[in-house]
Amino acid sequence: xxxxxxxxxxxxxxxxxxxVLATAFFEKGFYVQSFPSFGAERRGAPVSAFxxxxxxxxxxxxxxxxxxxxxxxDANLLKNPMVMAGMTGKTSxxxxxxxxxxxxxxxxxGFYVVDATSIAxxxxxxxxxxxxxxxxxxxxxxxxxxxxxxxxxxxxxxxMAPVKRESNVAAARKAFEKVKEVSR
Amino acid sequence: xxxxxxxxxxxxxxxxxxxxxxxAFRHVVKALGKNTVIITxxxxxxxxxxxxxxxxxxxxxFHCSFGTVGATAAGLRAGLDxxxxxxxxxxxxxxxxGTFDIGLQSLSGAAxxxxxxxxxxxxxxxxxxxxxxxxxxxxxxxxxxTTPFQAPEDRPKKRMAAIVAAHEIPYMATASIxxxxxxxxxxxRAKGIKGFRFIHILIPCxxxxxxxxxxxVKLGRLAVLSRIFPLYEVFGGKQYRLSPxxxxxxxxxxxxxxxxxxxxxxxxxxxxxGNADQDWTELQDLAARSKEGRS
Amino acid sequence: xxxxxxxxxxxxxxxxxxxxxxxxxxxxxxxxxIAEKLAAYVAGGELKSRYIKVESETSALAACxxxxxxxxxxxxxTSSQGLxxxxxxxxxxxxxxxxxxxxxxNRSMAAPWSLGVDHNDTLSQRxxxxxxxxxxxxxxxxxxxxxxxxxxxxVLIPTMVCMDGFLLSHYSEPxxxxxxxxxxxxxxxxxxxYRLDPSDPCTFGGGVSGQVLFELRQxxxxxxxRIPAQLSRICREFALQxxxxxxxxxxxxxxxxDLALITxxxxxxxxxxxxxxxxxxxxxxxxxxxxxxxxxxxxxLKGFKKAVVIDRNLSPGAGGIFAQEIKAxxxxxxxxxxxxxxxxxxxxxxxxxxxLDRLVTGIRQQRKVPTDLLWMEV
Numbered sequence: 017x018x019x020x021x022x023x024x025x026x027x028x029x030x031x032x033x034x035x036v037l038a039t040a041f042f043e044k045g046f047y048v049q050s051f052p053s054f055g056a057e058r059r060g061a062p063v064s065a066f067x068x069x070x071x072x073x074x075x076x077x078x079x080x081x082x083x084x085x086x087x088x089x090d091a092n093l094l095k096n097p098m099v100m101a102g103m104t105g106k107t108s109x110x111x112x113x114x115x116x117x118x119x120x121x122x123x124x125x126g127f128y129v130v131d132a133t134s135i136a137x138x139x140x141x142x143x144x145x146x147x148x149x150x151x152x153x154x155x156x157x158x159x160x161x162x163x164x165x166x167x168x169x170x171x172x173x174x175x176m177a178p179v180k181r182e183s184n185v186a187a188a189r190k191a192f193e194k195v196k197e198v199s200r
Numbered sequence: 201x202x203x204x205x206x207x208x209x210x211x212x213x214x215x216x217x218x219x220x221x222x223x224a225f226r227h228v229v230k231a232l233g234k235n236t237v238i239i240t241x242x243x244x245x246x247x248x249x250x251x252x253x254x255x256x257x258x259x260x261x262f263h264c265s266f267g268t269v270g271a272t273a274a275g276l277r278a279g280l281d282x283x284x285x286x287x288x289x290x291x292x293x294x295x296x297x298g299t300f301d302i303g304l305q306s307l308s309g310a311a312x313x314x315x316x317x318x319x320x321x322x323x324x325x326x327x328x329x330x331x332x333x334x335x336x337x338x339x340x341x342x343x344x345x346t347t348p349f350q351a352p353e354d355r356p357k358k359r360m361a362a363i364v365a366a367h368e369i370p371y372m373a374t375a376s377i378x379x380x381x382x383x384x385x386x387x388x389r390a391k392g393i394k395g396f397r398f399i400h401i402l403i404p405c406x407x408x409x410x411x412x413x414x415x416x417v418k419l420g421r422l423a424v425l426s427r428i429f430p431l432y433e434v435f436g437g438k439q440y441r442l443s444p445x446x447x448x449x450x451x452x453x454x455x456x457x458x459x460x461x462x463x464x465x466x467x468x469x470x471x472x473x474g475n476a477d478q479d480w481t482e483l484q485d486l487a488a489r490s491k492e493g494r495s
Numbered sequence: 496x497x498x499x500x501x502x503x504x505x506x507x508x509x510x511x512x513x514x515x516x517x518x519x520x521x522x523x524x525x526x527x528x529i530a531e532k533l534a535a536y537v538a539g540g541e542l543k544s545r546y547i548k549v550e551s552e553t554s555a556l557a558a559c560x561x562x563x564x565x566x567x568x569x570x571x572x573t574s575s576q577g578l579x580x581x582x583x584x585x586x587x588x589x590x591x592x593x594x595x596x597x598x599x600x601n602r603s604m605a606a607p608w609s610l611g612v613d614h615n616d617t618l619s620q621r622x623x624x625x626x627x628x629x630x631x632x633x634x635x636x637x638x639x640x641x642x643x644x645x646x647x648x649x650v651l652i653p654t655m656v657c658m659d660g661f662l663l664s665h666y667s668e669p670x671x672x673x674x675x676x677x678x679x680x681x682x683x684x685x686x687x688x689y690r691l692d693p694s695d696p697c698t699f700g701g702g703v704s705g706q707v708l709f710e711l712r713q714x715x716x717x718x719x720x721r722i723p724a725q726l727s728r729i730c731r732e733f734a735l736q737x738x739x740x741x742x743x744x745x746x747x748x749x750x751x752x753d754l755a756l757i758t759x760x761x762x763x764x765x766x767x768x769x770x771x772x773x774x775x776x777x778x779x780x781x782x783x784x785x786x787x788x789x790x791x792x793x794x795x796l797k798g799f800k801k802a803v804v805i806d807r808n809l810s811p812g813a814g815g816i817f818a819q820e821i822k823a824x825x826x827x828x829x830x831x832x833x834x835x836x837x838x839x840x841x842x843x844x845x846x847x848x849x850x851l852d853r854l855v856t857g858i859r860q861q862r863k864v865p866t867d868l869l870w871m872e873v
Binding site for chain 3: 242246252263265266267300301302304327330331333334336345346347348350351
């Protein structure tokens with residue numbers, strides 16, 4: 017079973033990203049369980065969404081304790097202890113960042129970065145408050161984890177994006193191509 | 201008006217960016233002062249105040265069950281009086297849900313008994329805290345999650361002011377976050393009166409009204425200027441006095457600035473204009489009659 | 496066809512497929528998306544129903560009572576504080592023998608405010624004369640709402656279908672969605688024999704003598720006693736139509752499991768995962784709580800030497816509520832196995848496989864079976 021934690025700020029689309037991934041895995045025949053973090057949800061506050069994927073039925077139900085992947089929509093969240101809780105040496109990290117040096121990262125299994133903000137801005141994917149990096153991050157996750165192919169991601173985003181379908185699909189594709197592993 | 205002094209809220213709260221409620225709360229408690237106890241109930245006002253172990257209030261604060269603010273505040277008042285604390289103000293702080301809907305019974309009870317409290321309704325025109333469902337305060341034509349765009353709100357906003365005024369309470373006022381001095385003045389005026397005092401504040405909400413977070417004050421101002429939410433006071437349920445407001449403007453800009461009215465036709469907007477004009481005429485008439493002593 | 500959906504989505508969908516004619520609901524976290532989805536179905540024309548946007552939960556159930564008295568099929572949903580506001584009317588609805596379907600999304604009761612799950616809200620209503628069914632998965636939510644409508648309308652008793660707040664209402668998982676025609680065959684429109692109808696005027700609910708009340712309550716209990724068998728028949732019919740079998744009490748164990756963990760709701764799913772890795776332990780899952788399925792419970796406990804009841808609730812001053820009722824049901828048995836009572840998961844705190852492991856290990860290590868109330872670590 018794989019457990020993924022996706023964290024962003026309220027309004028950045030972390031929950032939708034987890035639903036896109038859940039759908040992509042589900043359509044590939046996996047059993048999935050996905051859910052948001054619970055509590056006061058306000059725009060701008062850190063929000064996490066979780067995903068469990070397995071080849072057989074997942075019956076357990078509680079919060080994700082030690083995720084295999086932590087995906088951050090905002091590099092500042094690296095400094096947030098609640099967001100980073102559960103990270104162990106077996107966790108892989110994917111961070112939205114234009115730089116790969118100087119990020120406060122502890123020991124982890126794999127460390128990947130992608131400049132999702134630039135990709136989103138280039139494609140004019142934004143709301144009044146945020147760059148909508150979620151679809152780019154989904155594309156980057158698919159490549160970094162090696163768990164999903166680009167075609168499934170593009171198809172699911174095409175079906176689920178509430179607006180700007182083509183731009184969102186393009187964002188995922190660009191991020192899939194651009195995500196890089198950072199060696200440390 | 202002093203600013204940044206004499207504050208009764210800690211900086212930081214759980215409000216959404218751009219929340220009108222946080223502004224309103226700050227000014228209300230500033231005007232009421234230190235010798236105040238606050239009762240609030242389920243709603244944004246409760247969540248904004250914070251989760252244990254944090255609170256944004258520097259004043260004593262109690263969270264009561266939904267719909268019982270009027271009664272809870274009445275009980276608190278009675279206890280405080282019996283303990284000799286007659287000068288302590290009781291602030292009942294509730295949203296449109298906790299006032300117009302589920303809270304109407306206990307509000308009416310407290311008003312009818314003329315229980316001594318300042319009841320402030322922070323009105324963001326829907327059940328915002330649970331995710332933007334309609335309330336009886338939701339205006340005609342507005343989107344909410346229970347009045348989606350295919351079937352937007354089809355009932356007019358409940359006339360809360362008229363209902364409260366009909367209880368013939370000593371003092372009632374409307375206020376806006378766009379006019380904080382007017383708001384504070386009204387709260388201070390209320391503070392000097394005994395009995396049931398009611399202040400109705402319009403609270404623009406970017407999350408539920410669908411506009412950019414920086415525009416809350418602007419929308420509050422447009423609501424007043426368009427006379428959709430005029431500022432006035434009522435004394436004894438009968439004497440109406442208009443507050444200073446800028447020159448009247450058409451409703452169009454107010455309506456067009458909000459995503460919740462996105463689906464409205466030109467005809468519907470004209471209907472809103474018509475209703476606002478009619479209500480404004482009636483209000484002016486009431487004020488004029490009060491001036492002439494004819495109310 | 497399998498689709499990803501949350502427990503709330505499943506509840507709204509099941510309600511839609513059951514075609515209730517009157518819906519009255521008031522939003523409360525974590526039920527809200529049920530109210531919203533139903534509003535969208537009605538606004539979009541997918542569901543022909545009168546949706547009353549009531550001003551409180553008391554009014555929600557009052558409106559359902561009125562709606563049900565007309566002979567229409569009715570539905571409502573709520574949670575914790577809202578259910579508490581319905582308390583008086585739950586008595587009314589059951590006394591009036593109205594087949595109202597109520598979905599409760601379990602959530603802790605204030606004070607203080609808490610959004611996490613525990614079962615105090617519905618269990619506090621166990622004496623109101625309503626049926627109670629607890630669900631573990633979104634599939635169960637969907638299926639059991641359909642089953643419950645059928646059962647309620649047959650036995651004329653209001654029925655509560657319960658799901659854990661957040662852990663079930665907000666978890667997205669695969670659900671098999673039945674075909675509408677199959678649902679229509681399983682659950683045809685309501686035929687109300689007793690209703691307010693000018694063509695056949697009756698008065699309902701007027702004052703009665705003590706003797707009449709006594710008789711009515713006795714009849715209610717007799718009707719309750721018949722329900723496990725009736726539910727079983729309806730579930731068999733459901734299984735034939737849709738391929739999924741439900742029991743009042745379900746057992747998951749390997750041969751030789753000697754310790755039973757008894758629980759309800761989503762915790763049963765976690766226990767299921769635990770017992771798959773710890774084959775000396777078995778799961779006894781309580782789905783039906785009212786009427787209390789004593790016979791089915793005894794049958795489920797056969798072969799176990801010890802039972803641990805994990806209550807996600809607390810009756811302050813008395814302990815875990817399931818444990819009380821389980822002990823009462825087993826009191827008259829000739830062979831009584833020891834029952835350990837544990838409180839866990841209040842306020843929605845996590846109960847993980849590791850917690851269960853430590854609990855079971857701890858109990859096994861003690862020479863004597865603990866008789867005091869145990870508290871699961873947080």
